[in-house]
Amino acid sequence: MARKPNVHIIATGGTIAGRADSASATVGYKAGELTLEQLMASVPGLDKLANLTGEQLCNIDSKDMQEDVWLKLARCVEKAAARDDVDGIVITHGTDTMEETAYFLQLVLKTEKPVVLTGAMRPATAISADGPMNIWQSAQVAADASAKGRGVLVVMNGQIDAAEKVTKINVNALQAFQSPGFGPVGRIVDENIFWQNCGVAHTERRNKCSGSGTTGNAGNMFSNSKLIFPLDNLTQLPKVRLIYGYVGGDDDIFVKAALQDGAKGLVYAACGNGSVPEKLMGVLREAVTSGVPVVIATRCGGGVVVLSEEMTEKNGFIASGPLNPQKAKILLQLALTKTKDVKEIQGIFKIGK
Ligand code: SIN
Numbered sequence: 016m017a018r019k020p021n022v023h024i025i026a027t028g029g030t031i032a033g034r035a036d037s038a039s040a041t042v043g044y045k046a047g048e049l050t051l052e053q054l055m056a057s058v059p060g061l062d063k064l065a066n067l068t069g070e071q072l073c074n075i076d077s078k079d080m081q082e083d084v085w086l087k088l089a090r091c092v093e094k095a096a097a098r099d100d101v102d103g104i105v106i107t108h109g110t111d112t113m114e115e116t117a118y119f120l121q122l123v124l125k126t127e128k129p130v131v132l133t134g135a136m137r138p139a140t141a142i143s144a145d146g147p148m149n150i151w152q153s154a155q156v157a158a159d160a161s162a163k164g165r166g167v168l169v170v171m172n173g174q175i176d177a178a179e180k181v182t183k184i185n186v187n188a189l190q191a192f193q194s195p196g197f198g199p200v201g202r203i204v205d206e207n208i209f210w211q212n213c214g215v216a217h218t219e220r221r222n223k224c225s226g227s228g229t230t231g232n233a234g235n236m237f238s239n240s241k242l243i244f245p246l247d248n249l250t251q252l253p254k255v256r257l258i259y260g261y262v263g264g265d266d267d268i269f270v271k272a273a274l275q276d277g278a279k280g281l282v283y284a285a286c287g288n289g290s291v292p293e294k295l296m297g298v299l300r301e302a303v304t305s306g307v308p309v310v311i312a313t314r315c316g317g318g319v320v321v322l323s324e325e326m327t328e329k330n331g332f333i334a335s336g337p338l339n340p341q342k343a344k345i346l347l348q349l350a351l352t353k354t355k356d357v358k359e360i361q362g363i364f365k366i367g368k
Contacts, residue, residue: 020102020158023095024069026051026090029077029109031136031146045140046076046109054107057139058147065158068101077116077134087244088124096126103129103157104285107150110134110183110191113169117178118342121167122349123246133170136189145189151191152203159208165200166177166286175201175208180215180337182316193358195317196337206306242363244349253351254281255344260285260314265292270299280307280347284314284340289322289332296330301330307361310347312340331357333364
């Protein structure tokens with residue numbers, strides 16, 4: 016008989032642990048109310064799927080997630096992953112910032128064991144709450160040896176997405192997460208897990224991709240996955256601010272305020288492929304000259320930001336590549352813990368290497 020796998024669950028809050036006054040309410044509830052034990056008890060037969068252990072790291076609405084909690088969470092995951100009696104880890108999390116936590120973990124964790132984030136769009140008290148099935152399917156993926164070495168994953172509504180690419184694209188629908196331009200890395204149907212689209216990460220990702228035939232190029236697009244910034248003695252992330260591009264948003268007050276506030280780096284979410292308004296160019300160039308790296312991302316929600324040589328060589332801007340602005344911010348923060356050199360940071364962001 017096959018050995019029953021061991022799954023460790025770390026609960027952090029979110030709608031999946033949310034409670035509303037009425038069973039038909041899908042908004043206006045309080046996130047982060049149910050405990051880990053209550054969540055586990057809401058999934059019939061979970062203990063038959065895997066031997067379970069768990070811990071409650073916090074119980075918050077993920078809009079209140081903080082970087083110091085990320086550091087605690089990452090250490091918690093590393094500790095659990097180091098245990099011989101843990102095969103995989105599930106993290107329950109609010110959906111609003113789940114993609115950011117997933118990407119942060121992707122960049123700092125060294126483990127090859129499956130690490131899966133999940134949440135819910137409906138509170139635990141709702142009719143047809145999606146949380147229990149999401150927990151079940153996450154545990155299924157975390158317990159499965161085929162999920163090893165694929166990096167940090169997000170499992171929601173039967174779909175598996177990679178941390179680098181996944182983003183929340185809908186505020187109501189159960190199918191709230193997508194990986195624009197890339198697609199999910201897998202799907203779950205009952206006891207079956209179907210991997211697709213190079214769902215692999217870390218150093219193994221490209222090897223697995225090159226063997227997959229149809230998706231060879233995706234290995235390059237995911238090259239950031241090879242980056243690992245070990246936690247070591249990291250206690251704080253450098254302050255990086257995000258500036259959003261829009262019509263009429265070309266005055267420099269937010270950039271100046273961010274710099275005055277001690278920002279060590281900036282990410283500009285441009286309207287298109289790195290198109291910075293003329294009026295902002297001066298202040299952003301000054302930021303680079305004064306030693307504050309500037310990453311140009313896009314608010315478009317898809318595509319790969321590639322900058323002209325003038326933007327990178329003359330102005331010293333850094334292209335976000337396939338990373339959305341909120342993920343580019345995380346990579347810049349971690350890059351800044353290693354170097355302030357613009358060329359080196361450009362290298363860290365560079366795709367295709
Ligand atoms: C949260 O992100 O904590 C609230 C929203 C959700 O989980 O869907």
